[in-house]
Amino acid sequence: MINVLIADDHSIVRLGMKQILSSLSGAMLTTEAKTFDEAIFLIEAQTFDLLILDINMPGGNNRQMIDAVKLRQPGTRILVFSAYDEILYALNYLQAGADGYIEKNSPDEEFRTAINAVLRGEKYISRAVRELLLGKFTGQQEHRNNPFTVLSPREIEVMNLITQGLPLIKIAETLHLQLTTVSTYKTRIFEKVGVKNVIALIEKAQLYKVTSHLAGVAGKS
Numbered sequence: 698m699i700n701v702l703i704a705d706d707h708s709i710v711r712l713g714m715k716q717i718l719s720s721l722s723g724a725m726l727t728t729e730a731k732t733f734d735e736a737i738f739l740i741e742a743q744t745f746d747l748l749i750l751d752i753n754m755p756g757g758n759n760r761q762m763i764d765a766v767k768l769r770q771p772g773t774r775i776l777v778f779s780a781y782d783e784i785l786y787a788l789n790y791l792q793a794g795a796d797g798y799i800e801k802n803s804p805d806e807e808f809r810t811a812i813n814a815v816l817r818g819e820k821y822i823s824r825a826v827r828e829l830l831l832g833k834f835t836g837q838q839e840h841r842n843n844p845f846t847v848l849s850p851r852e853i854e855v856m857n858l859i860t861q862g863l864p865l866i867k868i869a870e871t872l873h874l875q876l877t878t879v880s881t882y883k884t885r886i887f888e889k890v891g892v893k894n895v896i897a898l899i900e901k902a903q904l905y906k907v908t909s910h911l912a913g914v915a916g917k918s
Contacts, residue, residue, distance in 0.1 A: 855883065
């Protein structure tokens with residue numbers, strides 16, 4: 698029996714994931730969590746072979762979620778599934794300890810491939826991310842026209858919180874950083890992306906389809 702925890706705040710998404718899991722070979726016992734706090738409570742209470750984790754849900758929205766899970770259950774495989782652009786976020790979360798990353802709009806068959814790969818102990822990323830990595834090693838920067846690809850993992854984290862409308866002091870608390878450090882990250886992000894304010898950053902992120910959650914945030918900035 699393979700124990701799987703699905704952590705996502707949308708019931709329809711959890712239902713769809715359960716249907717995909719039921720189509721796989723082998724017996725799957727699925728448990729659901731609609732907040733990250735609930736997921737942590739369940740992880741502390743029982744052992745899971747696989748955690749399918751949305752990285753933007755009540756109680757958690759950054760890669761420290763991976764640390765929190767691994768601290769409690771180092772052997773649990775983590776497959777991140779998110780609406781966030783995989784090219785920008787996948788490597789960030791894999792470096793944090795996740796075992797795979799897949800976008801929510803991926804075909805069902807790709808979800809099956811990703812789940813099976815992670816359960817076999819393999820790391821899973823899509824072809825697009827593999828090609829990006831290959832391009833970096835070979836010097837072929839296919840994504841050089843996208844200014845967001847030059848941001849570091851931490852800069853991406855800070856940018857994500859900025860575009861959610863969080864003030865710098867709140868970002869500093871969330872990421873456990875000094876306020877001056879966050880301010881420096883913000884300056885670097887603006888310089889690298891080529892913008893002068895948050896509204897322009899959001900508009901540029903939407904232009905390059907960096908994330909799907911930015912729509913409507915501009916009004917908060």
